[in-house]
Amino acid sequence: MTHAQIKTQAVLETGAALNHEINNPLMALIGNVELLMREAKNLDEEMTAKLKKIQEAAEHIRTVTRNLMRITEARSVEYPGGGKMLDIESSPKSDTVA
Secondary structure, eight states: OOHHHHHHHHHHHHHHHHHHHHHHHHHHHHHHHHHHHHTGGGSOHHHHHHHHHHHHHHHHHHHHHHHHHHBSSOOEEEETTTEEEEOTTTSOBOSSOO
């Protein structure tokens, strides 16, 4: 196995673990926010806006964990301080979750 293949395999395994460990509590969070949003007519505008922000953040987390599992080639990007991190957005992905 090449270094690139090992790196991609490690990303996929990490993605699978994160998907499993994060998505279970995340679904509870999203579900409860959706239930609260159904009662939005009984909530003030500030509370409704906060719930929408929570919902958007939770959906973003779900998208990131799904994208991790779809990566077909791990690409890195440098970030301030000289380190590197996985570039989830620019890494090529399959059309389906592995």
